[in-house]
Amino acid sequence: MNENNIEDKRHLRSIKTRQKLLEAAREVFIKEGFHKATITQIIKKARVGYGTAYVHFEGKEDFLVVLMENVMEKFYEIAEAAFLPVSVKEAEEMIHKQTNEFLKMAEDEQKMLQVFEQAIGISPLVSEKWKNIREKFIQRISEDIAYAQRNGLARKDVHNELVARGWFFTNEMYLWEIVRNEYEHPVEQIAKNIASIYIKGLYL
Amino acid sequence: MNENNIEDKRHLRSIKTRQKLLEAAREVFIKEGFHKATITQIIKKARVGYGTAYVHFEGKEDFLVVLMENVMEKFYEIAEAAFLPVSVKEAEEMIHKQTNEFLKMAEDEQKMLQVFEQAIGISPLVSEKWKNIREKFIQRISEDIAYAQRNGLARKDVHNELVARGWFFTNEMYLWEIVRNEYEHPVEQIAKNIASIYIKGLYL
DNA sequence: AAAGAATATGACACAGTGTCAATAATATAA
DNA sequence: TTATATTATTGACACTGTGTCATATTCTTT
Numbered sequence: 001m002n003e004n005n006i007e008d009k010r011h012l013r014s015i016k017t018r019q020k021l022l023e024a025a026r027e028v029f030i031k032e033g034f035h036k037a038t039i040t041q042i043i044k045k046a047r048v049g050y051g052t053a054y055v056h057f058e059g060k061e062d063f064l065v066v067l068m069e070n071v072m073e074k075f076y077e078i079a080e081a082a083f084l085p086v087s088v089k090e091a092e093e094m095i096h097k098q099t100n101e102f103l104k105m106a107e108d109e110q111k112m113l114q115v116f117e118q119a120i121g122i123s124p125l126v127s128e129k130w131k132n133i134r135e136k137f138i139q140r141i142s143e144d145i146a147y148a149q150r151n152g153l154a155r156k157d158v159h160n161e162l163v164a165r166g167w168f169f170t171n172e173m174y175l176w177e178i179v180r181n182e183y184e185h186p187v188e189q190i191a192k193n194i195a196s197i198y199i200k201g202l203y204l
Numbered sequence: 205m206n207e208n209n210i211e212d213k214r215h216l217r218s219i220k221t222r223q224k225l226l227e228a229a230r231e232v233f234i235k236e237g238f239h240k241a242t243i244t245q246i247i248k249k250a251r252v253g254y255g256t257a258y259v260h261f262e263g264k265e266d267f268l269v270v271l272m273e274n275v276m277e278k279f280y281e282i283a284e285a286a287f288l289p290v291s292v293k294e295a296e297e298m299i300h301k302q303t304n305e306f307l308k309m310a311e312d313e314q315k316m317l318q319v320f321e322q323a324i325g326i327s328p329l330v331s332e333k334w335k336n337i338r339e340k341f342i343q344r345i346s347e348d349i350a351y352a353q354r355n356g357l358a359r360k361d362v363h364n365e366l367v368a369r370g371w372f373f374t375n376e377m378y379l380w381e382i383v384r385n386e387y388e389h390p391v392e393q394i395a396k397n398i399a400s401i402y403i404k405g406l407y408l
Numbered sequence: 409a410a411a412g413a414a415t416a417t418g419a420c421a422c423a424g425t426g427t428c429a430a431t432a433a434t435a436t437a438a
Numbered sequence: 439t440t441a442t443a444t445t446a447t448t449g450a451c452a453c454t455g456t457g458t459c460a461t462a463t464t465c466t467t468t
Contacts, residue, residue, distance in 0.1 A: 010434050010445055017446080035326055038424060049448035054426065121325020122239055155404075162389060162397040165381075166374040173373030185366060193366040200359075201405025214414055214465050221416080242455060253417035258457065 018056045020046040025063040030111045034064065034118040061123040068116060068129060071109050078102055079136045083144045088153055088203045095199060099191040102171055106178035107187065113179045138168050145202065154203050163202060170194050222260045224250040229267040234315045238268060238322040265327040272320060272333060275313050282306055283340045287348045292357055292407045299403060303395040306375055310382035311391065317383045342372050349406070358407050367406060374398050 024046035028037045039053050039060065057063050078101050085091035106113060119126040141164035148154035174190055177183045183190070228250035232241045243257050243264065261267050282305050289295035310317060323330040345368035352358035378394055381387045387394065 008435080008445095013433080014446060039426090040424075050450090051427080051448050052446080055446070055448095059426080118325045121322045158400055159389075159393070159397050162394060163401055166378065166398040166401065169374045169377030170370040173377060174370065177369075185363075189363070190366060193363050194370040196362055197367055197370065197405035198401065199405070201401035201403070212414095212466080217464080218415060243457090244455075254419090255417050255458080256415085259416070263457080 014056075017046075017048055017052060020048065021053060021056055022063070022067065026067055026112075029064065029067070029115045034060070034115050034122065061119070061125050064115065064119050064123070065125055065129060067112065068126070071112055071116075072129065072133060074105060074109070075133045076136060078105070079133070079140050083140070084147060085153065086151075088199075091148060091153060091203060092195075092199050096191060096195045099171060099195050100187065103174060103178060103187045103191055106175040110179055110181075113175075117176060117179060134168065134172065137171075138164050141168055148203065152204070158202070167198050170198075218260075221250075221252055221256060224252065225257060225260055226267070226271065230271055230316075233268065233271070233319045238264070238319050238326065265323070265329050268319065268323050268327070269329055269333060271316065272330070275316055275320075276333065276337060278309060278313070279337045280340060282309070283337070283344050287344070288351060289357065290355075292403075295352060295357060295407060296399075296403050300395060300399045303375060303399050304391065307378060307382060307391045307395055310379040314383055314385075317379075321380060321383060338372065338376065341375075342368050345372055352407065356408070362406070371402050374402075 021042065025037075025042045028041045028045060032038075032041065037060065040050065042063070043050050043053050057066070078098065081098065083094055083098075085094055116126065116130070120130050121127075138161070142161045145154060145160040145164055149156050149160065171194070174183070174194065178187065225246065228246045229241075232245045232249060236242075236245065241264065244254065246267070247254050247257050261270070282302065285302065287298055287302075289298055320330065320334070324334050325331075342365070346365045349358060349364040349368055353360050353364065375398070378387070378398065382391065
């Protein structure tokens with residue numbers, strides 16, 4: 001038979017095992033948090049042998065990195081949304097919408113993001129992942145600001161990248177607050193307030 | 205002799221041991237980072253027995269919490285600075301100054317803050333400590349905004365606490381960037397840009 | 409100097425990690 | 439079908455780190 005046959009029973013079993021492990025890892029991470037979660041808990045839940053975990057993944061970190069790929073995709077989608085307003089009013093709407101979507105994500109993916117936040121402090125690998133997301137957003141926002149500046153919509157006396165960074169940081173920290181359940185205000189209201197300051201501060 | 209005698213040799217020795225442990229812990233944390241640092245490394249550097257560490261501290265977390273007290277103090281000082289401007293211009297100066305001081309702290313205490321950042325993800329105790337600092341700042345900024353709103357210096361159509369939080373978040377994240385050496389711009393320039401947006405966005 | 413109190417110590421039990429030689433399951437060739 | 443090769447799984451093992459506790463040491467008091 002051909003080498004990459006999907007019919008290959010061995011290969012199929014391997015894929016299933018991997019899947020079982022991933023699902024178990026997800027549950028254990030969410031229940032225990034990244035730091036307290038152990039390989040033993042994961043393999044027991046997946047009903048496989050200890051060594052098997054290390055056949056499919058390099059360690060605890062690797063489990064999480066793979067699990068996050070999914071969530072990462074969603075972030076990238078938001079970051080990549082087109083942004084070419086022709087008026088301040090339009091810019092306002094777009095910014096408000098993007099902020100809203102970004103913060104909604106915190107609610108949707110709360111559990112996994114909780115785990116992710118913990119892991120950022122511990123694992124350089126995970127930390128790098130998050131940095132990628134952040135830089136993607138910041139780069140995107142920087143470009144948007146530069147565009148608005150060129151078109152006479154925004155102030156030109158500020159450094160676009162520095163402002164973009166600052167603006168994203170506000171968004172990011174609110175994201176973590178929501179993830180931690182440390183906020184008392186609806187996402188909608190948060191978005192409205194922070195976007196309002198940003199827009200009046202930057203746009204003409 | 206009286207019970208709290210400073211002359212008591214035992215008590216003196218105990219204090220010295222504790223001090224040796226703290227200094228050793230500081231060095232080990234800075235060299236290895238919080239996660240990689242071990243009690244064994246600390247007691248070897250301090251030249252005391254293993255169990256001694258547990259006589260004076262409850263564990264790795266406790267070492268760091270005590271070491272941070274010092275740094276925390278400095279943050280509180282900045283947060284507590286009086287802020288009662290009579291004009292927008294004056295507000296501008298004050299905000300700019302406070303931002304600058306806050307970010308300078310990142311440079312001054314970079315090493316310990318690096319350790320602290322790691323530990324925040326791992327230890328609830330340390331995390332709580334940082335949350336205290338954050339809330340102190342936010343409360344203070346909220347009051348400042350409310351004051352400015354009452355005196356007709358700032359917009360009244362925004363929620364003071366939500367804005368304060370957002371503004372502090374920008375500052376905080378820049379602090380961490382500086383701590384991680386991930387910034388290319390001088391502190392002064394960062395402060396100028398972010399404060400500029402904030403002021404134009406909020407003040408009249 | 410002997411009893412008593414405070415401090416320091418390291419061996420021990422326990423928990424988790426990552427590796428690897430052995431075993432089981434499946435595929436291919438004879 | 440049987441023998442052989444390939445791939446996947448497994449858990450015992452060596453290691454590293456933690457926190458505890460009975461014992462030893464050092465100092466104080468009587």
